[in-house]
Amino acid sequence: MELVTTAFIGSTPSVDTRPRVTVLAGFSAEATAAIGRSLLVTDRRLLLVSHDMRRVRDGVVRRTVRTADAVLEQEVVELVHGCVSCTLREDVLPTLLRLARQRPDSDILLALPPVIEPEAVAAACAHAGAGEQLRFDSYVTVVEAAGFLDDLASTEDLRDRDLHAADEDRRGVAEVVVRQVEYADTIVVWGHPQHDALDDARLTALLHRLAPWATHLRVGDTGRVDCTALAARLRRTGRHDPRTPGILGRALEGFPIGIDDPAGEHGANSVLFRSRRPFHPVRLHEALEDLTTEALRVRGQFWIASQPDTAIGWESAGGGVSLGTLGYWLAALPAERWPETSGLRRMAADVDWDPYYGDRRTVLALVGLNLDAEALTARLTECLLTDRELAEGFEAWPGWADPFAGFFPLTDEDDTAPA
Template identity: 65%
Template sequence: MSAEPITSAVSPAVDRRPAVTVLSGFSAGAVQAAARALLIADDSLIAVRHDLTGLRHGLIGRTVETAAIVLEHTAVDLAHGCVSCTLREDALPTLARLARERPDGDLLLVLPPVVEPEAVASACAHCTIDGTPVTDTVRFDSYVTVVDADSFLDDLSSPDNLRDRGMHAADDDHRAVAEVVAHQVEFSDTVIIWSRPGTDVLELDRLDTLVHHLAPWAVRVPTGTAPSLDCTALAARVRRTGRHDPQRPGVLGLALEGRPIAVHDTDGGHSVTSIVFDTRRPFHPQRLHDALEEVTEHALRGRGQFWIASQPDTAVAFEFAGGGVSAGSLGYWLAALPTGRWAEASDDRRIAADLDWDPYYGDRRTVLALIGLDLDHEAITALLNSCLLTDAELADGFDAWRALPDPFAGCFPPADDDVIAEETRE
């Protein structure tokens, strides 16, 4: 007599935390219209939004509502008037409170136009409510950015700062409009392309292509040009998708972890082009500095990482938006650190470095992306190549490189020189 083996199936635990959809976008009207559509599609959905008009004076307004009723409309005093304080002291605690009070309903966090979604993710990583991480109470399901077809390209190409438009969140907020717009799209996992019945279809196609180049990892959801919007269909493509990856780094850290930072498409549709420049050789600091304005002259957006021969221990973040170039430290290359400190890096970064390790350069590499309209791929690539060390300069070695004229000197100060591996100086 035989018998079937006895097996036991263990069902995966059901995640009962309310799901939070984070909705951002620079066009307040388009964001509010998208939020209204999502509320209409689900009468149990609760939206939380903040008015930052008085933020610089430590005062904000908070509104909590469903499609049918305003549940709360409250003025909130903050100890410090800043975006991060608003998130830590009010927005995230409000989400946690609502999740406890209404555990059967999902939540929609509607961000003001100047708030970047990455700030929410960063706050979540460090925020506790009554000693409990906020992510124990709610699940951040998706980061959705709304792009307004009527204004997005103008904002992305604008030289304005937020202060020029009276939108700065603090006295020391010097961000460019284009920088905020780009960051909102790039951090999203879903982009709603908001359009209207009169929107030109060809312009919509070009915008869709541009958004794809800016955020190839995001799902694009067009609203179309019909006279009415199917709110239920929109909600089905946007909410409870599980698209948010809490481990995904910010866009400037993608290349360090072996992730693509853009699509290389030099002949894109609707004149949209993007160039990905990837090399192991270091830049000559003076030649790179002198060429940056010409490199970025016709781009809408630039991003990535690079290294310069005079500072070979430092991975440098590169950004361009709104006519301004910025660069900052991403920390040390692993090759510049004792192996005992490699554990401080993420698993993905160590794996990426191991898979692509160079016997001479280690994990040092430049990966830059430029995105725009009708960019001249050959000219830009040739210009960047001319900024790299020549064979003769390369043969001089690390010690000689450090003595090169460096207009970036002091811009990326190391945190602790004493831990840098001596082998990088040999």
């Protein structure tokens, strides 16, 4: 057999020489730091950037930059305002960009403090155009097996643990924990030598239902960590896609928001609820407490008959619920405004377009332990419009009593593509 080599004439693909950034997030600072140290020793050029935010409410953070061999920087930074967004804008991003210029041959590990959510980092980087100088390679969330379930089920606020980043920071512990998991493209469970096999299986099953799109691995169950093998699983994977929307924008953009697995395994299960019909505003309002109490996590999008132009985001964790506008449905906009949205959203709408509802639809994922899937589905179905109510039509619905009136304001300047 004769082997023939063909030469292709034309431009060769450019090599991406940007330093790669691996973002490490996690509510357990100790577990996140342990993963950071494990990766650092595998590459002497690798830089680890971390921020101590214990004094952030006073407008002060401490930044450390180090390699496996030495501390390169340790500086106290005074912020104009003490908050998460200010920390990202005034120090985290400038530090990453500066290091990319000064050490172009060094990749970077960015270890986030427990109160910073990875989606906030991605949004800040996109807004600042950081992708021109840096490649954000992967968003890794480290879960400490021993405390995760307690934190996920907690009804405490960050303020109750003196972890709030600003006086107006009202986030719940469970809210932060679950957002860290959901945005990750890679989840690392940090175990313990005295682990319980049944607890491990339940935690694994739950994490797969919270983030079915992520790569999952586990370390720490023995006294030794194979750092080289861990680095091969976590670094230079290219798992992060900057086009992937945040959790509330996933369904609008045609991405999955969960899996329908009522049976589940090891007690962890999930329910995916879909409907083209809108919710009745009064009945949904009355059901909110039951639904958010039953499930550890609810996320997704929905619409109510009394506000048919508005796509509404729903997320709840720790017993609290957050509802907010995601902008207009495309069906409520003139066609000339559709290019204001992303191509992915227009494509998703086109694939699933309904002659009557347009792109309006409810998609909710409910995740928990031993959820009564039939009861939850029935409760949500009861909140939908009946045939008689549906027959009244779009013109009549806005005149109904609405406990959500004024909650989801829309303006002509609204960006219809959620961040």
